[in-house]
Amino acid sequence: MNIDIKKEQDKAQELIKAQGFRVLVCSGTGCMANGSAEIIKKFAELGANVSTLSDYDKLTVVPTGCHGFCEQGVLVVLPDQHTTYVKVKLADVEEIFNSHIVGGKPVERLLYTDPKTNEHVQKNDDINFYAKQTRTALANCGKINAESLDEAISVGAYEALYNILNENNPDAVIQEVLDSGLKGRGGAGFPTGLKWKFTAANKGGKSYVVCNGDEGDPGAFMDRSVMEGDPHKLLEGMAIAAFSIGADEGYIYVRAEYPLAIKRLRKAIAAAEERHYLGKNIMGTDFSFTLHIKEGAGAFVCGEESALIASIEGERGMPRPKPPFPANKGLFGRPTLINNVETLANIPVIMRKGAKWFASMGTESAKGTKTFALTGEVNNTGLIEVPMGTTLREIIFDIGGGIRGGKKFKAVQIGGPSGGCLTEEHLDLPMDYESLAKAGAMVGSGGLVVMAEDTCMVEVARFFMNFTKNESCGKCVPCREGTKNMLKILEKIVKGKGELKDLEVLEDLANTVKDGSLCGLGKTAPNPVLSTLKYFKDEYIAHIVDKKCPAGVCTALKTIKIKEDLCKGCTKCARTCPVGAIEGEVKKVHTINQAKCIKCEACLKGCPFHAIVQE
Amino acid sequence: MTTQSPEKFDFGKVDKIMEECGADKSHLIAILQNVQKEFTYLPIDVMTYIGTKIEGLSPATVYGVATFYAQFSLEPKGKYQIKCCDGTACHVRGSMPVMNAIKAKLKFAEGKMRTEDGMFSLETVSCLGACGLAPVMVINEKVYPQMTSDAVKIVLDEIIAQEGGK
Numbered sequence: 001m002n003i004d005i006k007k008e009q010d011k012a013q014e015l016i017k018a019q020g021f022r023v024l025v026c027s028g029t030g031c032m033a034n035g036s037a038e039i040i041k042k043f044a045e046l047g048a049n050v051s052t053l054s055d056y057d058k059l060t061v062v063p064t065g066c067h068g069f070c071e072q073g074v075l076v077v078l079p080d081q082h083t084t085y086v087k088v089k090l091a092d093v094e095e096i097f098n099s100h101i102v103g104g105k106p107v108e109r110l111l112y113t114d115p116k117t118n119e120h121v122q123k124n125d126d127i128n129f130y131a132k133q134t135r136t137a138l139a140n141c142g143k144i145n146a147e148s149l150d151e152a153i154s155v156g157a158y159e160a161l162y163n164i165l166n167e168n169n170p171d172a173v174i175q176e177v178l179d180s181g182l183k184g185r186g187g188a189g190f191p192t193g194l195k196w197k198f199t200a201a202n203k204g205g206k207s208y209v210v211c212n213g214d215e216g217d218p219g220a221f222m223d224r225s226v227m228e229g230d231p232h233k234l235l236e237g238m239a240i241a242a243f244s245i246g247a248d249e250g251y252i253y254v255r256a257e258y259p260l261a262i263k264r265l266r267k268a269i270a271a272a273e274e275r276h277y278l279g280k281n282i283m284g285t286d287f288s289f290t291l292h293i294k295e296g297a298g299a300f301v302c303g304e305e306s307a308l309i310a311s312i313e314g315e316r317g318m319p320r321p322k323p324p325f326p327a328n329k330g331l332f333g334r335p336t337l338i339n340n341v342e343t344l345a346n347i348p349v350i351m352r353k354g355a356k357w358f359a360s361m362g363t364e365s366a367k368g369t370k371t372f373a374l375t376g377e378v379n380n381t382g383l384i385e386v387p388m389g390t391t392l393r394e395i396i397f398d399i400g401g402g403i404r405g406g407k408k409f410k411a412v413q414i415g416g417p418s419g420g421c422l423t424e425e426h427l428d429l430p431m432d433y434e435s436l437a438k439a440g441a442m443v444g445s446g447g448l449v450v451m452a453e454d455t456c457m458v459e460v461a462r463f464f465m466n467f468t469k470n471e472s473c474g475k476c477v478p479c480r481e482g483t484k485n486m487l488k489i490l491e492k493i494v495k496g497k498g499e500l501k502d503l504e505v506l507e508d509l510a511n512t513v514k515d516g517s518l519c520g521l522g523k524t525a526p527n528p529v530l531s532t533l534k535y536f537k538d539e540y541i542a543h544i545v546d547k548k549c550p551a552g553v554c555t556a557l558k559t560i561k562i563k564e565d566l567c568k569g570c571t572k573c574a575r576t577c578p579v580g581a582i583e584g585e586v587k588k589v590h591t592i593n594q595a596k597c598i599k600c601e602a603c604l605k606g607c608p609f610h611a612i613v614q615e
Numbered sequence: 616m617t618t619q620s621p622e623k624f625d626f627g628k629v630d631k632i633m634e635e636c637g638a639d640k641s642h643l644i645a646i647l648q649n650v651q652k653e654f655t656y657l658p659i660d661v662m663t664y665i666g667t668k669i670e671g672l673s674p675a676t677v678y679g680v681a682t683f684y685a686q687f688s689l690e691p692k693g694k695y696q697i698k699c700c701d702g703t704a705c706h707v708r709g710s711m712p713v714m715n716a717i718k719a720k721l722k723f724a725e726g727k728m729r730t731e732d733g734m735f736s737l738e739t740v741s742c743l744g745a746c747g748l749a750p751v752m753v754i755n756e757k758v759y760p761q762m763t764s765d766a767v768k769i770v771l772d773e774i775i776a777q778e779g780g781k
Contacts, residue, residue, distance in 0.1 A: 029743075029744060030760070033745060033748060033751070033758035034748070034760055070746075070747025070748055071747050071748075073747070073748075215744065216742070218702030218703040218704070218742035218746075219702055219703035219746050220742075220744075220746075221742075221747075224744040256648070257742070257743050257744065258744060259756070294644075295644070296684075297644050297686040297687060298685035299683065299685060300741065311644065313640075314641040314644055315643075316679055316683040317683065375704035375746040375747065376707045377707060381704070381746065381747040382747050383747075449703045449704055451707060467741060578719070600715075
């Protein structure tokens, strides 16, 4: 080997020390949208013009990957001062600089405010959102410059690969992965070590490692964060996998909707190749591994491994029957190992800290940590990573800070369009593969969409069915036609035209689609309908029998009315109404022409006397 | 970005794209993506051209791939391409009112998702991965977080003003 990783790490750490005063500014997709680029520029400008920074000789602004706390963006962290600033705007930069960086006095108003105690929290680790997390895959996201190989090396990148190449025992690596108990984080939860073992059994000829970065589940963005925030961890994980199964070529399949992830991965691959951490003769050994990026083109079904392979080959992304499994016959007909981004990002950490360490976290059947994308009607939306087996209550109420606007919790949708909706009674369920499956949901990729009392569950079921109907590839008739017909029924119900017998047909169709489809998409597409039918049947009945939407969401079942006793005849509503449905003279009670009303609620929101209500 | 009349495609550009991506059927998706970047959509003639030029492909196969993936459009897109996210998180936090506000503001002709002057086009996407900022809208490459129907009007008015009003 021609590289000494320890020396490389020392060199990288020196480089970081030489940066002086470090200001970390989140540059994930979320914070970029909130203007982090301008904030970085401003900090750099101010830093360049200052001659004295008490203990430091200069200031360096570090654009990092996603911290996960997107709701509070733009996040600015002063790591040596243990301070996290939230919701930073361009106009705040000068104050942070003058007061804290130069003057040593934190800017209180920009610290995180605990919604429960109303107190400012300065340290990152004291913020509830972070305090209960254990980060493995996401460990470095937000702490290092995502576009710098040196910063990655300073926190341990390529150390595991170095040791593995040094020991040169692929079977031992596979055994370690098996012992760790790591399961596929993309959804199906198949033991990762076994997959490696099966693929390694076909060693000899050409084989491939493929990373599935087609994160299609709406509401999940952990893979995006890893690719954007710590790309070298993924690359190292893939190289380790390639070494173990005897592959010399790999593909990362990324959704086209993630342009920043694609850009950072390309940069990371180029940097790693240049310094021989990837490419030909890695670190001077016989092992070579070349990586390519394939951009997806927008098809949810391509998250299924055989469909993904077809897509890499340039074809329509349609699943095919298994066996043969990709381990035997995959990409271009060769043995192929396909793992999800998060799964691969766990590998270098497992190899560095040991299988025992990883297996010490989590539950009996589910080891390690799992990332969840916490979104919807929850106070702290963002990306979290917790040990397997953490309860929903801890996730939603402790880390998530409870429901927004003091609303009441109603349900949580787990696992994307293939998952199910769980209720209050499941809040103490440990999050692992088996408990969730028993309750009719699944861990899936880890999307958690929290819903409050004003979310209509029938409408949610319709929303997911619309999604799976659009994304069904059309190969299996039960999925193609079944989802279409289920959607028709759900649309009928939310329009108030449903009949009780529709519910039976719906359930019947759901079971047919489940039984008669080839791939995971069809097999799980009915889950949102089945779980809402199980736990929220009363809402379906209310729509069908009473012709009412209890949550007040379904437009067709709403009536907007003006309360005669409150209306002052100010004419504001009549002027606001986009369709001219409100009639009335000045200073006289107005009325809404129900035939014309489109229920947009523009009048309701604008009425100064709160005289307009929705029934 | 170029908008050309259907008859006058610069096939030289298509040749160049095929050469850069590698004229092999396994690179078809990348080729189509680059063609769409160039022309804002996939013209039928260009698809036929690719289908006859590359070995192992037929115009029908190219058309099949183009219609399979949501990213590809067979109709021209606008100068400003609006993507409105309707992923779960955005949906729960009100992406439909945002979508309706865009439609109301831009007044698309029946069945069309592009304004007549070719300035704007609209599409829904299922998730942009910026769920913490729901609901999200993207115009060309710029991400607009936490949209409301009022904010949509302000953003679009700004663009219209930049373009000299209409």
